[in-house]
Amino acid sequence: MQDSKKEFGNVLIVGLGMIGGSFAKSLKQQGLATLYGADRRAGELTLGVSTGVIDHPAQLDEATISNMDIIILATPVRAMESVLSEIKPFIKSTTLVTDVGSTKGSVVAAAVKVFGEAPANFIPGHPIAGAEKSGVLAANPNLFEKHMAIITPLPYSDPKLLDRLHRLWRAVGAEVVSMDVDHHDHVLAASSHLPHLLAYTLVDALANAERSQDIFRFAAGGFRDFTRIASSDPVMWRDVFLANKDATLTTLDLFTDRLAEMRQAIVDGDGASMYGVFTRAKSARDHFLRLLEQRTLGKPQEKQVSISVSPASAIHGEVKLIGDKSLSHRALIMAALAEGVSELGNIDLAGDVKVTMQALRDMGVVIEEFGYGSVRVYGVGRKGLRAPIAPINVHNSATSLYLLAPVLAGQAFPVEVVGEDSLLNTPFTHLLALLKNAQANVVSAAADCLPFKFTPAQLLPLSGVLPGPASSRLMSSAILLSLFVEQDGQFESTLHLDQQVRALFASFGVRIEGDQAFTVSTDAITGASLELPADMQQALWSVLLAIILPGSTLQLESVARHGRMNVLLEVLQQAGAKFVWLGEPLGVFKTQTLRVSFAPLKAFALTPEQSYELREFVSLLAVLAVYAEGESQFEGIPQLPYFYEDRITTLMDGVNHIGGAIEWQAGTLIIKGCPPQGGDLDSAGNELVAMAFLLLAARCRNGATVRDCQKLLAQIPNLEEIATVLGLKCSVHS
Template sequence: MIVGLGMIGGSFAKALKERGLAELYAVDRREGELALGVSTGVIDYPAELSEQYIAQMDVIVLATPVRAMASVLADIKPYLAEHTLLTDVGSTKGSVVEAAVSVFGHMPANFIPGHPIAGAEKSGVLAANSQLFEKHMAIVTPVADSDPVLVDRLHRLWRAIGADVVSMDVEHHDHVLASSSHLPHLLAYTLVDALANSDRSQDVFKFAAGGFRDFTRIASSDPVMWRDVFLANKEATLATLDQFTARLADMREAIEQGDGASMFGVFTRAKSARDHFLRLLEQRTIAPQKDTSSVSVSVLPASVIKGEVSLPGDKSLSHIAITMAALSKGVSQLTNVCLDNGVRVTIQALRDMGVVIETLSDSSLRVHGVGLRGLRAPIAPINLHQSELSLHVLLPVLAGQPFQVSVTADDPLLNRVRKDVFDLLRSMGAELAFEREDCLPVKITPAVSKTLSFSLDGASQKLIVSAFMAGLFAEQGASLACAPQGVTQIEVLLQRFGVHVTRSETTVALASGELISADVEIVADMYSSAWMALLASLLPGSELVMTNLGLDARAFAFFALLKQIGADIEMPEKGVSGLYEGQVVVRFAELSAFQLSIEQTDQLRTLLPLLCVAAAYAKGQSRMDGIGCLPYYHEDRVLALVDAFGLVQVNAQIEAGCLRIDGSVPQGGELDCAGDQYLALAMLALGVRSKTVTQIEDCQTLLEEFSELDAQAKQLGLHCSVAQ
């Protein structure tokens, strides 16, 4: 039985009717609505609130105005059977429970309140829509004494007509709905009424555009229903209204004072919150679709690399610079930023926590810093999606903030053990709660660490990034144990933002203190610049100028090794920062075989795929010791490349952890990089002078991470093509 055959009650009935789930009766004080309900097939029979009908019902749904609830319940009470599920669809629940208690003397175990989050500004049974509840939330609000069997039945009933069902406490429901539904309706009614009674009302409505129409659409809803809603949910509505008017007063003051930064902060946070809402809505209404397409890149032999190029900014440094700018005091401008998908994940996470980040161009940002511990608690878990670098940069930052936060991700980051980075967070004093130990998702409860001491020996480059970010939050400074080497790009970047960094033979020390905003140009990506240099060295007639390099000790060692084995390279001098910054010129030259010690192999492990290609074209046999001592992901890349060498008829073998490569001319053919961008670039380099065309499969990740590959290849004369 549906009591109240309006738009909601009628839609509920019609949804059940079309699915053949129930025999439907309806009660309504308007006889015309009942007649229309029968004639249009929404219900089967008209009924009355009498013993004849009520006693035989399996389910009774109250779709009446909330202020009429007590009267209807009093009519139903004498004939209501214990087995009958009694529920409602009202948008306030506290008043419904109060009405039930006033009529029955207690909350009946078979009365389970509910509320579908769906509707329209139309009313009456002719507005009934059988699809109204599809992919919309339906909230069930049982109380302590509710019959669990009937609670389950109500869940199944809503699911049967397409709703996503959740349970919620009555009081929590009323406060949530006061914010998400009741307040917007109140604002819409009040705005339209205020403008309608203004001196310029005719022109206001005449020239109002789509924004006014969209915002005020809900002011066309049933006035009687909404009057009753506000009276029934008075306390929660007033609390929400007070909160809103306080923020509105802040906005008025910002406009009056010309405080653009405050306004921009509110607008940015609001946009981020609404974007999050739309993402949730999209997840509910659209089934996820996986991209199963395969992208390949082919490279033709006999290319020539000529010209001057400014390479995209280093991806890792882009993540770090944006995050440090967000944690600084003041406004920073960042140029040559790599704005790939992963960096956008970091930007979105920071925006979700209140940071204003303006996009000035395809590679430049303006970041309004909030201070080291000035981030705000996000409205939802931070989603790192599939960005490894976002994970390593942001997790220690979140562990240093003054609020609890949950972090999740998409496959393949989800449920993957990451003991190293979570051990780092534990050393910061953070408490961690997992669904599966040392895996995302995680809930982080921060604690202020006095000092931080952490060993970087054998750490991955990403964990090193995490350790430097964690060091910023130690109140008395941080000491990071590391192997002797020159100044890194991360250390230079930290110093640009005012961090005092000192390096000894075995440690890097970070002093505590606030970060200071800075204007920073991100230097070129190390792997991309090394790859370009290798191409120019291999291709006869090449002369390449790279203008924006900042080589640290590791990158310098790669270029120095190329030069040592015959490459024609002009490199900049070491600058005051400790980096080799400036222009690098590379021309074709024949390369000779080389040998790497275990220590050199470890130092150059990130760039080993490119060195393997250099060895494939060098005269003689090259040898690299210590392959078996590398972290598994670096060793796997080398092993995959050795397999690729066999396919293009280059002799390469690993024995007792030593890789030997005989220089020759590759045959060419079809290779698979297994979605690894670093392998893809190495395989492209392997094919630039091969005897036939070389095609590399599974290059989606490469093109996502190196978005300018096509354009730069054409600009410089590299003959490669993308196929899907």
């Protein structure tokens, strides 16, 4: 018997089928062990040696077993007791014994029956990998790469051998996780065993149907994909179901109950219930595919996108822009919490709003898209959301986090919120302070960062002034939080509530009284039909294009003229802009058509109060100042949150790089009217800076290219189409 000095020494595979053979072949090709194989089928052993899967055939005798460092049982689960009984007299206490069976309770029971109690060197395991093929000729050394291997250690398992088992699975490329035996069997009954049972049963039922020949003859790809696993080894799966009887029956009962509900929905013609099941199922399936893709490929690299702008003489036409992004978030959430059906028109369903919509769908809300920017939301009520199957991922959307967090705090189920990229390192101190003011049970990572973990709590009414600098998002968080307390919510803020936001909440039956000391009350949240006004960022961008490009005349439909839009227009008037409102105010948001045309511009100023209120638009206004005669001054910029100042710094670098003139002077942003020549502009991946640079490029003497625009196009995927309608000459390229 060879005494190998390789990392894992002598390894015996008992059962040289596809799983056992793949394990052996991977270790052998990497030179990590000397491989022995034992199998009741002599032909498989011969093939194993001749095809290079194992080094030596072996018997389950003392000479073999006593010299093994690792023994892997890859036999059917019902054969485990017999194999363990056969090798028991010869196993050393230092030999790691493990298995690859898909049920763990029966394997542990077999070990207990043979040994009296499962020995410390026996540690069960199960790779989540396989194929319909069987036998040693199906051995694939890459089978386990980027697949999970579940280890189910017992309370008294040898820690050194447990560590060795972890290293063994990682050596064949698996991602190792630990799980207790009972939990493993219930999880696998749902994720693996039940699908096989359904596939076998469906194929058998259809094969014995009256029209079986035509059924199979005309079956399409969906039938092939769903029933693929019915080609698996029948003996193995018979043993699995007998070994995991209780967990399989529990899962099967759950499925049959839901199948009966679906049958009744079809009988009743209940399309909403069916659509709800299909929507939730699609959401869960998409989540599974995302996890699988991440495990297989890792996080995809984001492709950089640039937009080139040629000098444009003028823009013109009549344009209706997609709805306001911030209102779209709020409208979807309120419609989900309402009783009844809401129809929302001109909703922005791109970028961050998709994050909010997906989170609601993950919690059981049916959102039906029935036209560009139009959705029908079937409200579930304040307490009607369902626990998602995975953490809610807000990706890089701070707005989604601010607006979903108070809703999650009021639910009757625990839930975790995770994020990505820069959002993971952003502290949300003020949001957490607001939640804890209402006695929400929320725990964050260090420094008030994501992830957040919510557990059910009896929320109390808010009191006092909102924490931190006033913001529209935090005010909306406070309003949403107030919907989950028994009494009217009361809080104070130094910021006036935007009239559009107030109008939106009122449409769903939420009364907000007061100007800076607010009282929030509602008898019931009811469904609503709304047409959202144009997005303010896109509207301002389009208006400024018309103002700075000679010969331009533009009409924008569905613009709401109150709130911050009034403040913006006051600033534009100060700069010499020309515009007029057409028609009578319409709808909940009092929208009108805005006509704007080119005007020679003069320098203007922003007070600290205006800079704060218009902080989201400062980058665009700074570009306007580049094309104004004289020296414009923006005060209060250093007092804005750090990321606003970061945007301004990036903007300054770009403007100065292509021949403009912006500088800081004692905390004041000084912008000298000086039309730039053109060139390359790097937005540093910020969508608001990219939008400002596109505006800047539109009147550069030689045009310009704005780089790193992928986030802007994620937020406004039809940007090129909008530019074409306006007459702006630009092209997108990667």
